[in-house]
Amino acid sequence: MRAKIYFVCTGLLLASSYVVADGPTTTKDDPVRSAELFKEATKTFRHPRCLNCHPAGSRPTQGDDMHPHVMNIVRGPKDHGAVALQCMACHGNANNENSGVPGAPKWAVAPKSMAWVGLNDRQLCEALKDKKKNHGMSPEKLIEHNGKDELVGWAWHPGAGRTPAPGTQEEFGKLVAEWVATGAHCPK
Numbered sequence: 137m138r139a140k141i142y143f144v145c146t147g148l149l150l151a152s153s154y155v156v157a158d159g160p161t162t163t164k165d166d167p168v169r170s171a172e173l174f175k176e177a178t179k180t181f182r183h184p185r186c187l188n189c190h191p192a193g194s195r196p197t198q199g200d201d202m203h204p205h206v207m208n209i210v211r212g213p214k215d216h217g218a219v220a221l222q223c224m225a226c227h228g229n230a231n232n233e234n235s236g237v238p239g240a241p242k243w244a245v246a247p248k249s250m251a252w253v254g255l256n257d258r259q260l261c262e263a264l265k266d267k268k269k270n271h272g273m274s275p276e277k278l279i280e281h282n283g284k285d286e287l288v289g290w291a292w293h294p295g296a297g298r299t300p301a302p303g304t305q306e307e308f309g310k311l312v313a314e315w316v317a318t319g320a321h322c323p324k
Contacts, residue, residue, distance in 0.1 A: 169318050191245065192254045207221075240287045261322035
């Protein structure tokens with residue numbers, strides 16, 4: 137009788153480690169799976185909707201071809217454009233369907249410490265995890281930032297004439313969450 141109870145309890149404990157709605161959820165350190173998940177996430181991190189605002193230089197880019205931002209726009213001292221021409225001078229809180237100018241809350245160029253253009257997968261991964269570069273974001277904050285932030289979410293709703301990032305922001309957030317749950321390991 138005790139053996140049956142033991143096996144039933146063990147089975148219940150194992151079953152409770154699964155999320156019914158989403159299938160099995162990996163919550164253990166798994167370097168190989170983690171690196172694979174990050175490589176999958178790079179399809180979004182490297183999409184023009186993301187890279188245009190994560191430039192290595194002082195100028196953001198625009199368009200699917202990532203050409204330099206028109207009007208000689210520069211990053212500026214606080215990543216919001218030049219003092220006399222801040223990003224929000226043209227970019228509002230939403231896409232302007234009449235002018236075609238994109239917009240979202242908190243529109244800005246990513247901090248220079250989060251420049252992704254030119255980084256390989258490992259360097260990108262390490263930069264995302266480095267709290268000195270990512271403005272002190274914990275892994276949990278990275279999940280929230282990528283899965284729920286409105287400015288990040290613009291990548292999936294970029295307006296007419298722009299290719300959205302792959303999938304949905306919700307799917308991307310889940311992918312980042314699984315990467316973190318498996319140890320947030322970087323590709324070699």
